[in-house]
Amino acid sequence: MSEKKRIQVDLSGRIALVTGAARGLGRCFALDLAAAGAKVACVDIKTDTLAEAIGAIRAAGGTAEPIACDVTNSTRVNEVVDEVVKLWGGLDILVNNAGITRDSLLMRMKDDQWDDVLNINLKGTFLFTRAASRPLCKSSYGRIINIASVSGLMGNPGQANYSASKAGVIGLTRTISRELASRSVTVNAVAPGFIATEMTAKLGEELLGKIKEEIPLKRLGLPQDVSDAVLFLASDAAEFITGQVLTVDGGLTV
Ligand code: NAI
Numbered sequence: 526m527s528e529k530k531r532i533q534v535d536l537s538g539r540i541a542l543v544t545g546a547a548r549g550l551g552r553c554f555a556l557d558l559a560a561a562g563a564k565v566a567c568v569d570i571k572t573d574t575l576a577e578a579i580g581a582i583r584a585a586g587g588t589a590e591p592i593a594c595d596v597t598n599s600t601r602v603n604e605v606v607d608e609v610v611k612l613w614g615g616l617d618i619l620v621n622n623a624g625i626t627r628d629s630l631l632m633r634m635k636d637d638q639w640d641d642v643l644n645i646n647l648k649g650t651f652l653f654t655r656a657a658s659r660p661l662c663k664s665s666y667g668r669i670i671n672i673a674s675v676s677g678l679m680g681n682p683g684q685a686n687y688s689a690s691k692a693g694v695i696g697l698t699r700t701i702s703r704e705l706a707s708r709s710v711t712v713n714a715v716a717p718g719f720i721a722t723e724m725t726a727k728l729g730e731e732l733l734g735k736i737k738e739e740i741p742l743k744r745l746g747l748p749q750d751v752s753d754a755v756l757f758l759a760s761d762a763a764e765f766i767t768g769q770v771l772t773v774d775g776g777l778t779v
Contacts, residue, residue: 532753534760537562539666540613541759542606544596544653545623547574549722550672552581553748554620554755559587561756563618566609568592596623596649606656616660618759621650621694622672626724628683639686646690647697654701658710667710670758671698672751675718675774691716695770702768711767715754718774720746741776 541558545551546567559565559582567582567589569575575591582589590612594605609616624646627638650671661667676684677691695714702712719725719736725745728736737743754773757763772778 531749532756532760534561534756534762536618536759539563539617539759540566540609540615541618541620542566542568542609542616542653542657543620543622544568544594544649547571547578549724550717550720550748550751551620551622552578553752554622555589556582556585556587557749557752557756558618558620558759559589560585561759563759564588564590564613566590566592566605566612568594568596568605569623570595596653597644599652602649602652603656606653606660610660615664616657617664617666618668618670619653619657619661620670620672620755620759621653623649624672624674624690624724626684626687628687630683631685634685642686643690643693646687647693650694651697654697654712658701658705661710662705662708665709667705667708668759668763669698669701669705669710669712670755671695671712671714673698673714673716673770675716675772675778678716678770678772679778698770699768706767711758711763713758713763713766713768714770715751715758716770716772716774716778717751718746718772718777720748720751720773722748739777740774741779744775746773746775 541563546555547569674691676688698714
């Protein structure tokens, strides 16, 4: 269980899959879903870091399985969903979290910077959503939670690729929520602002200091702040919420 636990949710008997679970936000989501009683399939390309995350979940008494998978590999994504269904008998909660940044101003942005970010952040979300949609429809409790970003809502200089990918995730979320509503699957996005993880650490102290000044609540978010939003959307309490974007940004986009 992560340190600042504020939301109490019972997910006993639920089966969850989190992408990008080896570190950062995904690791926190996986820990908290497992602490709430779900069995969690933890997907990542970084197998050594993933093993450490699994160790932390099991040490806290949770149930988790490490699954090596690149979210852009369509064949492997389908296999992974089949493996989870075979292992635990179904799938109830999908958290599409794996994501990267490859920042550059538009005029200097290389094709591969654009392709890498769109493929991992947007296509990866599409591939896992498509692969998981069948077992989620069979579940009486289907939940899809896509991790977007405030960059997808307001734009951010140097992040044309990332902002486009996250705006795409929001459009995908809204459309899939309409497609899967008749099967009682809810589909929502969480849009974090600036959260203290290794992804933002690479921005450097000086820029992060300026960013904090821009945030009305005057601090970066913690992974726990975002995880509480994910747990809420995964819970019984959110069963009538679908197609929404829940922003967790300290007031940045107000
Ligand atoms: P992070 O870089 O710390 O962790 C991302 C994880 O995704 C890593 O474990 C990485 O190995 C995994 N990953 C990357 N490419 C992958 C692939 N092709 N297949 C499978 N796994 C892959 O990032 P962080 O900060 O935890 O971000 C998580 C999500 O939250 C991302 O989608 C990010 O865009 C989003 N986000 C993060 C914010 C922040 O301030 N940290 C703000 C807004 C959104």
